Amino acid sequence: MKEIKGALKLFLIGGVIGVFAGWFVAVGDKNLISLANKISELLKSNLLLLTLVFSVICILIIVLTFSRGKKEFLAKDNSGEYYDHDSKYQIVCSITGIILSYGSFIFYGWSIPQLINVEEDIRGFIIITILFLINIAVSSTYQVKTVKLVQKRETRLETKNEVMSVKFSNEYFEKLDEAQQMILYEASYKNYKFTTVLMIVAIIISFLLNLVFMNQNYTLLVLGLVLIISQIKFIMSTYQKKEG
Amino acid sequence: MLRTNLKKYREQKGISQTEAGKLVKVSRQTISSIERGEYNPSIILVLKLAELFNTRVEDIFWLEENEYERD
Numbered sequence: 001m002k003e004i005k006g007a008l009k010l011f012l013i014g015g016v017i018g019v020f021a022g023w024f025v026a027v028g029d030k031n032l033i034s035l036a037n038k039i040s041e042l043l044k045s046n047l048l049l050l051t052l053v054f055s056v057i058c059i060l061i062i063v064l065t066f067s068r069g070k071k072e073f074l075a076k077d078n079s080g081e082y083y084d085h086d087s088k089y090q091i092v093c094s095i096t097g098i099i100l101s102y103g104s105f106i107f108y109g110w111s112i113p114q115l116i117n118v119e120e121d122i123r124g125f126i127i128i129t130i131l132f133l134i135n136i137a138v139s140s141t142y143q144v145k146t147v148k149l150v151q152k153r154e155t156r157l158e159t160k161n162e163v164m165s166v167k168f169s170n171e172y173f174e175k176l177d178e179a180q181q182m183i184l185y186e187a188s189y190k191n192y193k194f195t196t197v198l199m200i201v202a203i204i205i206s207f208l209l210n211l212v213f214m215n216q217n218y219t220l221l222v223l224g225l226v227l228i229i230s231q232i233k234f235i236m237s238t239y240q241k242k243e244g
Numbered sequence: 245m246l247r248t249n250l251k252k253y254r255e256q257k258g259i260s261q262t263e264a265g266k267l268v269k270v271s272r273q274t275i276s277s278i279e280r281g282e283y284n285p286s287i288i289l290v291l292k293l294a295e296l297f298n299t300r301v302e303d304i305f306w307l308e309e310n311e312y313e314r315d
Contacts, residue, residue: 081262081272154271177270179283 017204036212048124051107055131058100062142065093073149082153091239094146097139098231104135106224140164147172187237195230202226245308251279253297253304268292 043050069089076082111128144163151157157175161168173181202222209218254264254275261275268289277283285293285305294301 079260081260156269156271177274178286178289179274179277180271182283 017208040213047107047111048127051111051128051131054103054107055100055135058096058103058135059138061096062093062100062138065089065096066142066145069093070149074153090146090149091235093142094235095232097142097146098235099228100135101139102224102228102231104132104139106221108132109220109224183238187234190237191230191234194233195226198226198229246281246284246305247308248278248281248305250275250293250304253299254279257297264293264296267296 066089069087069092072087073090074082108128112125147163151159156177157172159168159171159175161171173184176184202225206219206222209222254261259267261272261279265272265275269292270289274283274285278285290301290305294304297304
């Protein structure tokens with residue numbers, strides 16, 4: 001019965017979207033297209049400012065939350081033992097790191113086609129490239145710092161391979177104990193289910209955006225957002241599991 | 245639901261969660277989760293813990309009354 005209800009719900013959602021898409025293709029709406037173009041132009045003309053604001057906000061959050069989280073993460077109780085819980089600042093820092101790194105790829109990937117064909121925008125192209133490199137450097141540095149912090153608290157998790165090495169994640173996973181591995185397995189399964197639904201939604205949104213904006217570039221944005229949301233969901237799942 | 249006496253046995257032996265974790269090669273958090281009943285350990289870990297405290301598995305872990313009958 002539950003499955004039938006689920007299928008019916010999907011059928012109805014598909015029907016509504018189909019009707020909307022059909023109406024849009026058949027009738028069209030000049031006002032909507034004009035509005036979409038205006039938004040698109042606004043984004044294009046403020047690309048540098050948007051990238052700068054995005055980068056500064058993310059970097060500030062990462063630097064501040066990491067330094068506050070570090071103290072909490074390494075704090076000990078009266079018996080000299082580390083507290084069980086992870087610091088909430090650590091979670092915020094990890095999530096912002098993901099937003100900064102993947103967000104930078106999205107901004108950069110999206111900006112290049114808009115800037116590269118315009119000779120006057122070579123300055124913009126250079127600034128965007130520098131910002132992109134700074135963002136990736138900051139997010140990578142703090143990713144390494146976060147792992148080293150965990151390894152400082154749990155010496156069992158020390159690895160031969162460096163954090164940025166390709167072999168690192170496999171070695172690190174093998175060092176985790178059975179309960180920690182179970183948390184990751186469960187979070188992975190939850191994330192698989194979540195991402196499957198998210199991908200369906202993303203395909204529908206991409207389809208509608210392409211229809212409205214008549215521009216394939218938005219698919220890149222949607223794809224990037226799917227990646228960011230799915231990574232955040234994964235981190236939240238491991239965190240919630242630890243919280244019990 | 246799995247019930248446990250792990251904390252009692254650990255305190256009787258006079259070792260901390262970190263030390264118990266080191267002896268059976270798991271993290272302190274895992275020992276803490278088992279003691280709080282949040283994590284059901286594997287058979288291998290259960291056997292290691294029983295060996296560590298020099299007792300039988302069923303003295304440290306047991307199913308809540310009639311749990312197996314309800315399943």
